[in-house]
Amino acid sequence: MLRLLVALLFLSFPIQAQELNCSVIINAEQTGQSNLQVFRTLKTELTEFMNNTTWTDLNVKQQEKIDCSLVIIVSNIDSDYFTASVQVQSSRPVFNTTYNTPIFNFNDKQFNFRYTEFQPLNYNPNSFDSNLISVLAFYAYTIIGLDAASYELNGGEPYFQEALRIVNTAQQQVTEGWSPQSGTQTRFRLNNDLLSPNFRTFSDIMYAYHRNGLDYMADNPREAKQGVAATLELFNQLYASRPNNFLTRVFFDTKAEEIANMFSGGPQVNVSSLVSVLNKVAPTKSSFWQQIKL
Structure with a gap:
């Protein structure tokens, strides 16, 4: 009992x-x-x-x-x-x-x-x-x-x-x-x-980068990298409304090395527009973006 x-x-x-x-x-x-x-x-x-x-x-x-x-x-x-x-x-x-x-x-x-x-x-x-x-x-x-x-x-x-x-x-x-x-x-x-509602795009990026990108890397690295590239280009929207915003800096302080490693090897995807976006929204990380293979 x-x-x-x-x-x-x-x-x-x-x-x-x-x-x-x-x-x-x-x-x-x-x-x-x-x-x-x-x-x-x-x-x-x-x-x-x-x-x-x-x-x-x-x-x-x-x-x-x-x-x-x-x-x-x-x-x-x-x-x-x-x-x-x-x-x-x-x-x-x-x-x-x-x-x-x-x-x-x-x-x-x-x-x-x-x-x-x-x-x-x-x-x-x-x-x-x-x-x-x-x-x-x-x-x-x-x-x-x-x-x-x-x-x-x-x-x-x-x-x-x-x-x-x-x-x-x-x-x-x-x-x-x-x-x-x-x-x-x-x-x-x-x-x-x-x-802030002004940074809802950041929430979209955090979710899509990981769940629609990285989490599929083991199954289909090419498609996963394409998904990550498309997601990162969303920072253009944040830059247009809030240039040099704090969350963008926090994100790239965290992710710059990972992004550079991701796109410097493995299956090739078109990253020319991505690199342009990265240099615009996170110029202080340019040494990392130079490692990305175009």
């Missing part, structure tokens, strides 16, 4: 699992105190926070967890105040291959926070407990959202909305990166653009 009751309880409530497989690196060489125990403790606590927090109500299997990483560069520590930046990266597998494609690669230079060794790190969506917790939670939802957007058209929106809640709560604090006044390459701008 007891076993039946336990079984019914498991059936009655969805079993939730953590969504992220996140590695954390703390580089404190610039402080001249990189051997401090506090950095090792911080690494452990941040790893546990990212990986042990249940961010959504999804039932995620072990093999479905999102591979991601945080590389935190601490440039100064003054008592409990850390001056730092963080490089956030994530990837997801391509169907029927052993290849993982990069989904997100972003360097946040406005990542300053207070931290006392062994302080509890718990995410409360309704409050601002610390800049450290808010920034990490923001990136957790952004990572999950961009991953979802690569599988389902507009699939990332619910998670970008959760990130927006963090932005709105954090704006009540005088902390860099959360407000329109913080600059043009900030957490605020990233979230605002991901949710």
Whole structure:
């Protein structure tokens, strides 16, 4: 009877699992105190926070967890105040291959926070407990959202909305990166653009590039490459309405090397118009576009 009751309880409530497989690196060489125990403790606590927090109500299997990483560069520590930046990266597998494609690669230079060794790190969506917790939670939802957007058209929106809640709560604090006044390459701008109707084309690109392109590469590489090329040319539309926009930069910071590798070998496709578009919308990546075989 007891076993039946336990079984019914498991059936009655969805079993939730953590969504992220996140590695954390703390580089404190610039402080001249990189051997401090506090950095090792911080690494452990941040790893546990990212990986042990249940961010959504999804039932995620072990093999479905999102591979991601945080590389935190601490440039100064003054008592409990850390001056730092963080490089956030994530990837997801391509169907029927052993290849993982990069989904997100972003360097946040406005990542300053207070931290006392062994302080509890718990995410409360309704409050601002610390800049450290808010920034990490923001990136957790952004990572999950961009991953979802690569599988389902507009699939990332619910998670970008959760990130927006963090932005709105954090704006009540005088902390860099959360407000329109913080600059043009900030957490605020990233979230605002991901949710803006003006950038729906970006959602189309994220979905089509992965599901209609990369995920068919193993089955028919020529058609898959043609699909990717056609998708990338959609950046022309974004450029026409929003030249030099932030999301285009984030995309190509993540994808430039992959695109160059994709079109520098394998079955040949017509890429002359693609290269022209790439040089226009992402001119800072011209060294990569020069590798593409015309």
